[in-house]
Amino acid sequence: MGKVFDKVFANGRFMRNNEQKKIDFVAVKNGKIVKCGRAEEMNDYKTDYEIIDLKGKFVYPGFTDAHMHLIAYSQKKLYEVALNDVYSREELVKKVKTFIKKKNIKPGDWVIGAGWNQDQFEDNVFPDRYLLDEISTQHPIHLTRTCYHICVVNSKALDLAGIDENTISPDGGKIDQDKDHIPTGILRENAMDLVTRILPGIKDKNRMKELIIKGCEDLAKVGITTVHTDDFPFVEDKETLWKVFKELANNNELPIRVVLQLRAAKEDDIYHYERMGLKSFDKINNLVVGPIKVITDGSLGSRTAALEEPYEDDKENKGLMLMSEEKLDQLVHESFYHDFDICMHAIGDRSMRAILASYERYYDLYREKGFRPSIIHCQIGNSEILNGFKKLNIIANIQPIFSNTDWKIAESRIGKERLKYSYCWKTYMDMGIVCVGSSDAPIESFNPLYGIYTAVTRKDLEGNPKNGWVPEESLDIHRAVDLFIKNASYLSHEEEEKGSIEVGKYADFVVLAEDLLKVDEEHIKDILVENTIVGGKIL
Numbered sequence: 001m002g003k004v005f006d007k008v009f010a011n012g013r014f015m016r017n018n019e020q021k022k023i024d025f026v027a028v029k030n031g032k033i034v035k036c037g038r039a040e041e042m043n044d045y046k047t048d049y050e051i052i053d054l055k056g057k058f059v060y061p062g063f064t065d066a067h068m069h070l071i072a073y074s075q076k077k078l079y080e081v082a083l084n085d086v087y088s089r090e091e092l093v094k095k096v097k098t099f100i101k102k103k104n105i106k107p108g109d110w111v112i113g114a115g116w117n118q119d120q121f122e123d124n125v126f127p128d129r130y131l132l133d134e135i136s137t138q139h140p141i142h143l144t145r146t147c148y149h150i151c152v153v154n155s156k157a158l159d160l161a162g163i164d165e166n167t168i169s170p171d172g173g174k175i176d177q178d179k180d181h182i183p184t185g186i187l188r189e190n191a192m193d194l195v196t197r198i199l200p201g202i203k204d205k206n207r208m209k210e211l212i213i214k215g216c217e218d219l220a221k222v223g224i225t226t227v228h229t230d231d232f233p234f235v236e237d238k239e240t241l242w243k244v245f246k247e248l249a250n251n252n253e254l255p256i257r258v259v260l261q262l263r264a265a266k267e268d269d270i271y272h273y274e275r276m277g278l279k280s281f282d283k284i285n286n287l288v289v290g291p292i293k294v295i296t297d298g299s300l301g302s303r304t305a306a307l308e309e310p311y312e313d314d315k316e317n318k319g320l321m322l323m324s325e326e327k328l329d330q331l332v333h334e335s336f337y338h339d340f341d342i343c344m345h346a347i348g349d350r351s352m353r354a355i356l357a358s359y360e361r362y363y364d365l366y367r368e369k370g371f372r373p374s375i376i377h378c379q380i381g382n383s384e385i386l387n388g389f390k391k392l393n394i395i396a397n398i399q400p401i402f403s404n405t406d407w408k409i410a411e412s413r414i415g416k417e418r419l420k421y422s423y424c425w426k427t428y429m430d431m432g433i434v435c436v437g438s439s440d441a442p443i444e445s446f447n448p449l450y451g452i453y454t455a456v457t458r459k460d461l462e463g464n465p466k467n468g469w470v471p472e473e474s475l476d477i478h479r480a481v482d483l484f485i486k487n488a489s490y491l492s493h494e495e496e497e498k499g500s501i502e503v504g505k506y507a508d509f510v511v512l513a514e515d516l517l518k519v520d521e522e523h524i525k526d527i528l529v530e531n532t533i534v535g536g537k538i539l
Contacts, residue, residue: 015059074212138156153195165183173188232262291373328354356385
């Protein structure tokens with residue numbers, strides 16, 4: 001007959017349906033929960049199973065990060081120069097020079113980095129080709145802003161890309177020029193493609209495997225048991241990456257569960273995924289095929305998010321739509337028609353309005369197919385946009401951790417009036433709009449406790465501003481936890497399989513040293529993750 005259970009997790013304080021209901025153990029077989037019970041019930045079963053003593057710690061369903069870039073995170077950590085902690089142009093120069101020397105990068109080889117943010121510099125001045133030329137004229141240099149919507153390159157990189165005063169900015173992009181029409185080295189949105197297409201791409205299968213596994217291991221350390229990741233733009237060949245993910249899944253080598261977002265910029269990308277045999281929400285063990293992912297505008301920090309009215313601090317600028325509304329509409333239709341759900345990056349109100357109009361046109365089609373379309377970021381809104389989310393049952397995929405940095409710049413970018421409907425997650429949820437939580441790492445930390453903390457306190461990780469930023473939009477702790485657990489499982493059509501500690505669901509848990517629901521809100525970010533468990537396996 002075999003074992004009744006494979007493992008029993010005992011002596012834990014289990015959080016069930018957003019409250020602690022008294023059970024003494026959770027029994028697991030074949031990676032799923034088969035029994036939740038009281039201590040005396042264990043005497044009814046043979047003791048031929050492993051008992052894991054949780055020592056009175058607090059057990060929650062595993063956290064989900066509903067949108068990040070796993071390969072970009074690992075690549076940045078392992079092989080690129082990280083510039084998030086640079087607070088001046090001089091520091092940037094010093095850090096990149098040190099990186100070149102430490103890594104012994106040969107003349108002619110690329111130097112690649114990411115994470116700089118001019119808003120952290122005292123003078124708020126962008127780095128340019130001349131600053132990067134101080135680092136090296138022998139190496140082509142490519143440094144991406146923290147938002148990944150702007151990059152800066154040096155003169156050698158511009159030469160290799162063939163960019164000069166006669167190069168025309170592509171649709172949905174901009175090549176910055178000085179008063180003499182000489183390119184400054186700053187490339188915005190689609191203009192970045194002029195250089196990224198000649199960068200050495202990730203093409204080695206072993207490198208891809210390393211980046212995926214090491215990234216998943218880091219996610220597990222902070223209690224994440226499922227990640228939705230947008231990775232296809234960061235490798236040279238989509239099919240190779242899919243083969244790597246498929247091999248890892250078939251061999252049960254993915255440490256945590258992965259939902260693959262399928263980046264598309266044109267209709268041919270959708271057809272390519274279809275030829276690869278992909279279909280939204282098909283599964284191979286820990287791997288789920290997710291939705292088509294489309295980027296429609298830029299970022300607030302780089303002033304490329306598409307706004308209906310000009311930026312408050314740049315009156316000639318409304319940001320950039322990265323494609324026409326007609327092209328966007330075609331991508332939405334083709335995704336749904338070819339059996340893919342869809343999620344769209346939109347930060348500005350102009351891009352969100354366009355997306356909602358397209359979703360409305362194909363409402364009957366996506367409802368018929370059972371899809372749950374979403375918008376990722378949803379930062380700058382208005383009442384009409386929020387009503388559109390509600391009317392069309394669109395999921396808002398939000399990043400509370402963005403307020404860690406954006407509270408310092410948002411009002412200067414968009415003014416007080418537009419701020420009323422920006423980052424207003426409580427208003428969304430009060431209206432009954434389903435919201436899910438994510439990080440957009442490596443742009444921000446993927447630690448879900450940071451996301452929950454910022455959602456509850458509306459403060460940055462240093463505790464500022466003192467009374468919270470737009471504190472009336474603070475979430476209570478239960479709603480904040482739902483963002484990263486229950487609601488996130490709904491996004492991937494897995495609410496029957498995870499998101500709570502119940503019989504029949506995956507044995508995916510995070511064990512915390514303290515009670516997330518009861519600690520002082522200022523302490524949420526500091527709670528220790530004791531263990532992460534996926535399918536009953538302790539990671």
